[in-house]
Amino acid sequence: MDSVLRAGAMYLALMVLFKIAGRRSLAELTTFDFVLLLMIGEATQQALLGDDFSLTNSMIVIVTLVAIDVGLSLLKQRSGWISRLIDGEPTIIVENGKLLHERLRRARLLEADVMEAARSSQGIEKLEEIKFAILERNGKISVIAQED
């Protein structure tokens, strides 16, 4: 019983934690973000398994995690409200070549982040060449170029 509860509690705790961290936190993995992710994984592992390293226990934990994940995706399909709660919504951050500063500030983004996405996805050099930049639900920035 406790294995299922452990896995459920850990799933919920990590979900809330990464909601607090925001969608950008692990969207663009830098080298250090990757190391951080490994460390979080290490810290989680012990709490998930406790002192029971049996095959059964690890399977119960994995099955619980996957079941919650599939269950949530089914719920998301049924209810727009839950989908919005868990995945969030996309946000426009550049409109017709102008940065929406108030939004950037709240999303903890810099102009450099927007330009990085613009260069890597569209080969855009200047902010004015961007028609729209949108901060997607998964934390990536998608860029739509101005038409000439």
Added chain:
Amino acid sequence: MSDERDHPHLRSRNYPIREDMAYQLKVWRFERVGWYVLVLVVVLGLVGVFSRGLVSSRDVRSDDGKIRVEYEMFHRNGSTNPMKITVTAKPDSAVELELADQLLEGFSIETLQPEPLRSRSSSQGIRFWLHTDLNGLATLYITLRGDGLGLFRSQIASPGTSGVRLEQFVFP
């Protein structure tokens, strides 16, 4: 909040995506408040609310001063913490010590040093007999592992003295 939504940057757009900025502002506010909560948890961890720190370490004596217990008030399930019990009695004699109430329900004793002269179960918990030194002091070092969850009230007593009451909390 209304002036926040009136800002031209924060009004909802309909193209190229349909936005609900009122909701997005709530999400951002949640992230902000969440950040303060995270900092609070870190600070609480530093001062020892989750075991091993200033707030958690206790040093209590019985009213007559004959029993002294140093212990951690906050434990975590599965981790071990030390407890030190000092009893004052007649020099070079056996002294009885009782660990009573919920101590053994919430914790298991991993190590017990030095080995008592005798030990016996009692209706309340467990009794030990220790040998005092020439100054009349006997010390028992215990390593406790938190097994239960929640609050445990226990008592450490010796016949002829007022006992010490302990309250310990075990985190999941």
